[in-house]
Amino acid sequence: MTIWHKLRPYGMVAPAIVIFTMFFLYPIFYMIYLSLFDWNFVSPTKTFVGLANFRDLLTDSDFMKVLSNTTMYTLLTVTLTTILALLLALWLNRKSLFHGFVQGAIFSPHIISLVSISLLWSWLMDPEYGLLNWIIGLFGFGPLQWLSHPGTSLVSLVIVAVWKGLGYNTLVFIAGLQSIPGDIYEAAALDESKPWTTFAKLTLPMLSPTIFFLVIINLIGSFQVFETIAIMTQGGPVNSTNTLVYYIYENGFRFFKIGYASAAGVILLVIVGALTIVYFRLLARRVHYR
DSSP, rough: OOOOHHHHHHHHHHHHHHHHHIIIIIHHHHHHEEETTTOOOSSSSOOEEETTHHHHHHHHHHHHHHHHHHHHHHHHHHHHHHHHHHHHHHOOSSSHHHHHHHHHHGGGGSSSSSSHHHHHHHTTTTTTHHHHHHHHHTTTOOOTTTTTTTTTTHHHHHHHHHHHHHHHHHHHHHHHHTOOOOHHHHHHHHTTTTHHHIIIIHHHHHHHOOOOEHHHHHHHHHTTOOHHHHHHHTTTTTTTTHHHHHHIIIIIIISOOOOHHHHHHOOOHHHHHHHHHHHHHGGGOOOOOO
């Protein structure tokens, strides 16, 4: 075997490795490096401060509020999206013109940009002229301050996120349901298994790889939410919708506290990585691969 044949596999994967290093590994290590400095993004010099940025973050009440908002947003979004998508998939897992139309309709928000969706929902949730307040007014309820009240603003963003991601999650669940062999259900029917027992003992275990995948994807995506907050609430009112990524953006590109923002980015990286590892360790053994 010539040297060319030995090096050819490495040459074929080299472009991907270079791109991965330039746009993934290098930014991560540079962010960790910047988190140890005080830098305003304009000055040519950086002041080394060690772990002071992390100390300031962990003692900042605003940052603790941001962590709380991010956690609540993630829990609500991931839980609601997964459960509602599973219920819809169970209903839509039929071959008919109507069910095919509904599948296409609920999937359409997934292909629309978040900017357009955010602008649309900003109008729908307008306290004076919004369609949602008009609808609830028909039932005798007063108008809600969807985006301008601390008690409803975060929930409003969760509604937008669930509406955006529901179609994609539903179609993935439908694909998972259609991959389950039909003879399993035939055997359950012969044993006169009740619908709930069939669902709990057969359908859910067979869907566990799909659920495992979607929860991971939704978890990571929820921690990275930015567009809806930037367009609809800008982190307000009273910091009630500020999340980690928007907090990093504000400190880095509005207040020019690059070291402080980089430290928050490192904390975000650690949190997402730790949650992913814990999720894999706890639930991977419960996933049933056929």
